[in-house]
Amino acid sequence: MKKGKFIAGALLAATLLAVGAGCSAKKSDGASSDAKKTLYFVPIVDTGAYWNPMKKGAEDAAKKLGYTLVTKTSPSAEPSKKEKHIGFIKEATAKGVAGIAVAPIEKKAFVKPIKEAMSKDIPVITFDADLANKDDRTAYVGTDNVSAGKELGKKAAEEMKAKGITKGSIAIVCVDVAQPTMIDREKGLKEGFEEVYGADAKNFKFLATIQDNDQPSESKKQLEGYISANKDLVTVFSLGSEGPDVGVMGAIESQGKAGQILHYGFDYTDTWLKGVDDGRITAIVDQDAYQIGYQVIEDLVKASKGEKLDKTIPIDVKYVKAADLKAYGVEKSKIKTTETDK
Known part of the structure; x- marks a missing residue:
């Protein structure tokens, strides 16, 4: 009887050890299987x-x-x-x-x-x-991001030249001036702009970049100040995220400059649709x-x-003019639904 109890106990202990080992199974490199x-x-x-x-x-x-x-x-x-x-x-x-x-x-x-x-x-x-x-x-x-910024800068400059804009101040608004994406986009943007305008690019002044930490009230306030202080402000670039998008359109509206100051954005958002009819957004480049x-x-x-x-x-990236944003948004929605159903 004692021998039987001993064997049963040994089997139980072995089982518990096996279960414990299974619960904490490790790969040879020390990482768990999960x-x-x-x-x-x-x-x-x-x-x-x-x-x-x-x-x-x-x-x-x-x-x-x-x-x-x-x-x-x-x-x-x-x-x-x-x-x-x-x-x-x-x-x-x-x-x-x-x-x-x-x-x-x-x-x-x-x-x-x-x-x-x-x-x-x-x-x-x-x-x-x-x-x-x-x-x-x-x-x-x-x-x-440098190439994407360059595409936006070139397209904007081409449209500005077509409108007869030969000088003025330009504002750039972003979430964080130290963020790599923003640094690269701004670099490309200026390169593309200068490539199109050539020697005449010196007639434009890029103001200090506005940083809003994705807070639209901050970019709105700062851009309103720029518009008041720089009567020759002709174009604004917002380089991504909802804060700059909303803040820039809010400032353009509050200062009565809708349709007068050109506004180029980065990435599609339904927010842009609110500024299409009155000209608070001119065009965007969009990433998928x-x-x-x-x-x-x-x-x-x-x-x-x-x-x-x-x-x-x-x-x-794709360049999308304001007039095409609604249709573009519908197509993006369809693509996303199709991908989700894969």
């Missing part, structure tokens, strides 16, 4: 007409491919935003996840944590914004945000399985 089916997605924010469909694209791709997607971000006005997002990368690295997709807020500060993740065989794909050195990340998926989100997850899974990726995977 972590190896988990991807971290770290956008700058995850709300708004640009970021929300991008998040949806990432979620749809992860679901289709059988991965768990963990989205980590913080509000636009978060004081320690950069540090928090760097912390998300470190958190994902410590967990040994299958891959990390991140929109870096700065070009330099994110290099070290990204390289640390890659040193542990975790692929890191940047999107929306990129690092200065291509070798510091696995790949970049998204718009070439949903496709960026979907593509980045597809490529991240490929990289996690050892597939070699191109260092840059571009997503093209």
